[in-house]
Amino acid sequence: MKVSVIGTGYVGLVTGVCLAEVGNNVTCLDIDEEKINMLQLGKSPIYESGIEEMMEKNLHENRLSFTTSYSTACERADVIILAVGTPSNPNGSANLLYLQKAAENIGKHLIKDGTIIVTKSTVPVGTNNKVKQWIQQSLTEPIFFEVASNPEFLREGSAIQDTFEADRIVIGTESRYGTHVLKELYSPFQIPTLQTSLESAEMIKYASNAFLATKISFINEIANLCEKLDADIEDVAKGMGMDQRIGPQFLKAGIGYGGSCFPKDTNALVQIAGDIEHRFELLESVIRVNSSQQIKLIGKALDHFGSLKGKKAAILGLAFKPNTDDIRESAAIEVIKTLLHYGATVNAYDPVAIPNMKRLYPESAEIQYTSTAYEAIANADMIFILTDWEEIKELNLPTIAELEKKPVLFDGRNCFDLRTIQKSGLTYHSIGRQILTGARQDPKFVEYGDGFEN
Numbered sequence: 281m282k283v284s285v286i287g288t289g290y291v292g293l294v295t296g297v298c299l300a301e302v303g304n305n306v307t308c309l310d311i312d313e314e315k316i317n318m319l320q321l322g323k324s325p326i327y328e329s330g331i332e333e334m335m336e337k338n339l340h341e342n343r344l345s346f347t348t349s350y351s352t353a354c355e356r357a358d359v360i361i362l363a364v365g366t367p368s369n370p371n372g373s374a375n376l377l378y379l380q381k382a383a384e385n386i387g388k389h390l391i392k393d394g395t396i397i398v399t400k401s402t403v404p405v406g407t408n409n410k411v412k413q414w415i416q417q418s419l420t421e422p423i424f425f426e427v428a429s430n431p432e433f434l435r436e437g438s439a440i441q442d443t444f445e446a447d448r449i450v451i452g453t454e455s456r457y458g459t460h461v462l463k464e465l466y467s468p469f470q471i472p473t474l475q476t477s478l479e480s481a482e483m484i485k486y487a488s489n490a491f492l493a494t495k496i497s498f499i500n501e502i503a504n505l506c507e508k509l510d511a512d513i514e515d516v517a518k519g520m521g522m523d524q525r526i527g528p529q530f531l532k533a534g535i536g537y538g539g540s541c542f543p544k545d546t547n548a549l550v551q552i553a554g555d556i557e558h559r560f561e562l563l564e565s566v567i568r569v570n571s572s573q574q575i576k577l578i579g580k581a582l583d584h585f586g587s588l589k590g591k592k593a594a595i596l597g598l599a600f601k602p603n604t605d606d607i608r609e610s611a612a613i614e615v616i617k618t619l620l621h622y623g624a625t626v627n628a629y630d631p632v633a634i635p636n637m638k639r640l641y642p643e644s645a646e647i648q649y650t651s652t653a654y655e656a657i658a659n660a661d662m663i664f665i666l667t668d669w670e671e672i673k674e675l676n677l678p679t680i681a682e683l684e685k686k687p688v689l690f691d692g693r694n695c696f697d698l699r700t701i702q703k704s705g706l707t708y709h710s711i712g713r714q715i716l717t718g719a720r721q722d723p724k725f726v727e728y729g730d731g732f733e734n
């Protein structure tokens with residue numbers, strides 16, 4: 281099939297490359313010329329495992345191309361996929377301006393009857409009907425087209441794997457023709473497909489993200505109780521997750537959810553509910569819990585040191601999760617801001633996200649970036665673990681314990697088991713578990729069995 285993808289961000293690029301990989305002829309379009317120039321050279325503007333290799337292969341085999349021209353992208357496409365950003369407006373609602381511009385441009389350049397225009401961007405219920413109007417109003421001649429909703433569920437950091445091994449593909453369509461074309465497009469992936477109305481497909485996306493965010497805030501609240509009641513959140517989450525009705529995923533307590541989607545989509549859903557005069561109190565609480573969770577470690581550091589003025593903090597992990605360079609809504613942004621506010625200075629390290637964070641916090645007397653985790657730690661009074669990168673989970677704790685300052689470890693991702701920490705003699709604060717003071721003490725924990733995954 282001939283497919284065009286509008287927007288070459290995390291979703292558009294991965295979708296385009298994977299659709300080319302299964303044999304389609306794919307044109308990816310973006311208004312950002314710099315991105316398109318890079319992509320034409322086979323370089324990915326985002327850090328996503330495996331993307332460059334798959335891109336290179338499909339460029340070489342002439343199934344994939346990149347352009348800034350709407351006429352090139354629209355003229356022969358059977359399917360056009362909209363994957364532009366839908367960021368938050370100041371009131372939390374979804375900003376549909378990029379989508380409107382893209383839809384209008386499609387309308388202006390559509391010349392082939394029967395094209396299906398698919399919204400993959402996350403959009404409020406009712407938006408596909410607007411997309412239809414925007415296109416209709418921009419047509420230069422009468423053309424038959426259809427719209428469809430096809431929300432995306434991939435995660436950054438495992439986007440290619442998630443595309444090939446998704447739990448489901450949701451297709452909201454208006455006719456049998458639309459359903460037929462999209463089912464055919466996705467048939468090589470052999471993934472269960474759910475066909476719904478446009479509105480239900482749009483709602484499935486928000487409801488899924490809101491539910492996952494709720495699970496995270498719920499387990500974080502339980503962690504906050506565990507800290508005060510001498511229970512261990514890792515054991516508690518494991519025990520809960522063994523109940524198949526609950527399931528083990530998204531029960532990892534920590535410093536809350538970040539990223540470009542959970543914060544944006546939970547706020548948007550509260551706003552969508554507000555627009556129809558329904559107060560979504562549960563989701564409002566989920567959002568509030570997450571905001572306070574993001575700076576939980578600062579409270580622990582203040583309790584420990586009294587004052588943070590003049591203290592040196594090593595920040596390990598800047599990305600909102602491992603295996604991505606994305607720092608959008610990362611807890612690291614709030615933690616750094618608050619540490620600087622309290623008069624601390626920062627040495628920050630991340631395997632890939634430093635260039636993105638430097639745009640927000642350029643290097644200065646207060647904040648320095650280092651090329652290894654150990655460099656960041658060398659002179660620190662305290663260490664904040666904010667992203668559970670594999671290399672951070674593998675830090676050599678005895679080496680850290682031997683440093684002159686013997687830094688205090690504040691672990692926002694519960695990367696270490698308590699026995700390992702206890703052996704190292706470090707003072708250790710984590711989320712929802714007992715504090716280890718470096719003195720000889722027996723941590724209250726059990727030996728984990730196999731199979732507990734997040």
Ligand SMILES: NC(=O)C1=CN([C@@H]2O[C@H](COP(=O)(O)OP(=O)(O)OC[C@H]3O[C@@H](n4cnc5c(N)ncnc54)[C@H](O)[C@@H]3O)[C@@H](O)[C@H]2O)C=CC1
Nearest residue numbers: 287288289290291310311312364365366378382401402432
């Ligand atoms: N990032 C993720 O993991 C996921 C994102 N989504 C949703 O997918 C959508 C896209 O998200 P991302 O890929 O993260 O966004 P992004 O910000 O990484 O990329 C969006 C791209 O669209 C381009 N663009 C903007 N206006 C355009 C126009 N008029 N014509 C052509 N290109 C245009 C931008 O230059 C940019 O390259 C959002 O609605 C998001 O909520 C859904 C699932 C996963």
Ligand SMILES: O=C(O)[C@H]1O[C@H](OP(=O)(O)OP(=O)(O)OC[C@H]2O[C@@H](n3ccc(=O)[nH]c3=O)[C@H](O)[C@@H]2O)[C@H](O)[C@@H](O)[C@@H]1O
Nearest residue numbers: 432433434435436530531532534536537538539541600601
């Ligand atoms: O709509 C989207 O953009 C995407 O949002 C999330 O994907 P993503 O944001 O890439 O990453 P997740 O792995 O879901 O993690 C989100 C945040 O939650 C945190 N998290 C996740 C799981 C957990 O148990 N605990 C926890 O704190 C992570 O550290 C991270 O900050 C969803 O998982 C995807 O299904 C969805 O497509």
